[in-house]
Amino acid sequence: MSIELQIQGQGLAVEQRPIDPVSTLQREVQRKLGRCLIRLQQYERLMKALAIDFEIAGPSDELMAIRQKRGEVVSRMTLGQLVAELTGTYLQPEPPDTVEPEWGPADSQRIWFRMQTRMALQPEDYERVVAGLKELVALRNELVHHFLERFDIWSEAGCHHADAYLDAGMAKVDSHYAELRQWAITMDQARSAMGAFMASPAYTDLLFDGIRPDGTVDWPTCGIVRHLRTAETVLAVDGWADLGQVIERMNLMHPEQALKRYGCTTWRQVLHESKQFKIRRDQGSAERPGRTEFQSLTKPLQSSDIN
Template structure:
């Protein structure tokens, strides 16, 4: 199974180390350009570069964005960029603009710093709320990924809540193909022989687990195999043979 891609917008430990080497302006640029998005249908669209194309195994990706109402998105960007400008002004030009050698100058500088603090504190609370939501979302996703339903979907192709099966990449189809490779006679495999082999090595993978009442239904529902029925003796049951459609 493919390894899950790193969640966009949620850096790894290595990513955090790299972020610590960047300037505040660079970090804010990445936040405003790659993470902070307007709350609109276009934000959820998958681009052509994200199309995985044809695949024969379960894949999934995660993407983390902070969505802001469209009418407030631009104002939020302006406020965050102003925070970077404020930082640069305080670090590089504060002493140039304020006379801290006189009492009146100190009073004026103090009032200015108080105003800056209020602006910084407002942005801090906003960023803190976003970070808290990010952590909560990651914890929820981690708990979800530990459920039996999620593991059945990722490992075996069984969709949650009885929604069906991704047959092409399901484990039961892979087991039928494996039995086919080992037991085929003239490109056809006895279903009864395949069932015996699968039940011996993987008894937990039954048709019922995949929403089917029988192995014949698995062959029919999966649409991955051709089926041949053979009845040589009226007193005996019909023998079922199968083979992969691509053979």
């Protein structure tokens, strides 16, 4: 009940006017509707922040511009489009139901970079998450486009129904927001771990010399093999390079290519382990000492290629 006071001369007159209960209920429905829409916008903003960094690829000197363009595209996406992007890239069933295509840089003369972020879920968890996200999109569309069609908020009963619907909807949105926030934290932790790895000597060894963190070597593209091929090109006579001369050149020009980095104790072991070269032994003569020679393979290594 409302009480209105009127002053008449020196006395007070009290007039009581009833408050319309529907108006009070309407205001509460409006408050809860606004709260749901604000949280949905927070959800969209967080998902857009994630979507920008699901994947990035391109020349290293253009990555910032590429990311900016990606941000412009993402900023125009609807919640439905964002969910489709999320479930088609970041979230994957375990094992993945798609095979990643091979990726090759368009320009081999530039340094290219590609990073993908994925969260693998068990099939039943993946289906649950996808269904929940579709339900969230439907809720958002209902609130924005059809709320007044569904609920008669000019009646007391309609306000009560709308109020209960909004309470349940807010609980769903809050649950999805908490889940998305955890995904964002996980992605940020993954990026931090990747950044720490990229700042480590192990990453430099992998990137430039093909030495993996577990100590195994990508022999065809590793640093020591690349430099051996270069030395061979410079020093070869009739297609064969003297290993002794190559070692002198390597020690002078590339002392960082230490044998122990590749798990080897001799240069001949490098030639054998890499399986990238033919090797032969020149026995020499009374006038000339023997020597080991090698040349790059143009076909897979056969046992007869090593003498």
